[in-house]
Amino acid sequence: MSDKQTDFQKITNDDMYRSIYENSPDLFRTININGEIINCNKSYFETLGYLKSEVIGKTIFDHTSEESLSQMRETFEEWKKGGCVSNSEIWLKKKNGDKFLALLSANNLFDKYGTLIGSNTSIRDITEITAMKKEFKNLKRIRQEIMGELSIRVAHDLKNPLNVIKNSVQLIQFRKEPSTENYSNTLTRIEHAVIRMDHQINEVLEFVNPLPLDLQQNSLKKILENVINEMPIPEEFIVTIPTNDIMINCDQRKIEIILRNLVLNAIQAMGEKGSIIITTNETESHVKILVKDTGPGIPHKLRFKIFDPLFTTRQIGTGLGLPICKTVIEQHGGSISFETELEKGTTFTISLP
Template identity: 35%
Template sequence: MSDQASYFEKFSGFTGKTISELDLAKIEVEERGNQLQELANQSNARFNEVMKMNLGLKEKIEFLQDLTTNLSIQNEELEKRNQELERQKKENSQLSLDLKRNLEKVVLKEKELELRRDQLERQVNEKTDELIKSQKLAIIGELASRMAHDLKNPLSTIKNVIEVMENKQKIRLEEKIIYYGKLHRAIERISHQVDDVLEYGRSTQLSLQTCQITQLINQSILDGNFSNDIKINVERSEVKINVDTVKMEAVFTNLLVNAAQAINNKGIINVRILDNGANTIIAFEDSGPGIPQDALSKIFEPLFTTKQTGTGLGLSICRKIIEQHGGSIVAKNNPTTFIIRLPKNF
């Protein structure tokens, strides 16, 4: 019995110890379980993080794959463009060579053309000089022919009058007046034609002075010794102009004489004067039949005339003098009118 009690005591003590150890072990196990649970939770959290990272990496990989695909496509396009550029470069290089060759040909052609142009210029200059000389000779010949024709009549008149006067022993005063009148008119015709030629051939400086237009025109009428069958109406005007009075009087005289011849020394000549601001307009109008239409555009050309006599220089000289004063002259029909425009303060 005592042995059993002792054994029981020993067993009880051992059991109590074991239970205590088991409790401790349980506690430790629980703590380990808690630690493992915490580790498991941490592992799950870490796993979730890793999964998120994995998804992010997957998306980045897919993005990189797409980017790589796009880059590959772009690279192919760039390669194609590079090949195209290389092809164009070769073509441009060939084109540059062709252009260079063509440019060399053009330069050679230009040199040839320059030489040809120089030759043609020399030929043109030579031909022009020859033409000018021939034209001058033709003008001189035409002028000489006209002068010879025009001088023949007054010279014949002078010769006939002198022969008549020499053959008559006694000449009455009335006859002398008639004969001297014929001689005077013949000499005036010769003088007028010679003056026309001399005036056309020279260009003198203007001697300008201010004068009243009507005074110049009236003086031209007095010097013209016109027929009593001609009525010349000069419009009243106080307009003054700055002109070479000698040259301008010659212009007015020429226009009045032409008008008188156009009306066969019988009719009306009107001279109108208009103050047009900075310019003065002077119009010589006659009652004649007018200028032939085909002659109207050529009437101011040298040596051109619609009359049987005359050098054909009168109107050309008129235009030359008027243009020398900075003015202009035109002619029109219905009625026949020569219109002069002159600046007042030339």
């Protein structure tokens, strides 16, 4: 490339940068190493209510609102030591005294020796965005409070009659004659339905009003045995649990809820028959629990949604099982992940400290 072409390219790039700087709707200001404003664009001085001549020579602290002065000074001193300013929220003040919340990001300027001499700072007014986010959070909080109160009332109203039905079924089963097979099957279906309803109610309660963790040393083998023994698992499904035992510091009730959800999800995913293999292993820092099924796998389009509250692909169920799993595991300081392959199955991995 010739010298003339190089010069032309430089001029073109400089003009392009200058045009972006001057005409951008975002606020731009250029400062030296002392924090003095040596240049700014039209959006900057007009937004703050000044003439450009009134801005040049002022410091960044002159345009910083009182509540952000300390933060601005700390940020400035860190920047002078070679730090970067990226997405820093600072309250700025206008000439008339009004203030607005701004998002600042700076591009450092260096001389030919690599010495920091100043920065170009991009500033965006995020007052309205922040207010909208705050309002959205407030509405979400109110909605959750209403949903929580309603769910708790409904759940408690249903639990009592469910207990009556369950106890009555158990009493009838105890008194029935052994030969009445159809009678027995009917009672079993009733009991399974009650268990399912009770499980759904517990899911709602756990989601909207989770209890604090009751951490104790527990036998993981015993927890798994409790889960499998208390679940109505159809004969067509084989569930294998490990014979080795590991002691973990956890909330036994909540870990049982998690494992029950994962086993139930696996059974429902596999359909008519299949196998579930639960394995455990221990490292120096974590205990891992793996729940593997032989189901159809999770479709690609659904994989990013499975931990979303109320998401379900089934006609029955609350859609809260996996979100509860994630929440409870994170309460314990752990994590949950999954690997899935179409037509081969899915493995959920729980990691607990």
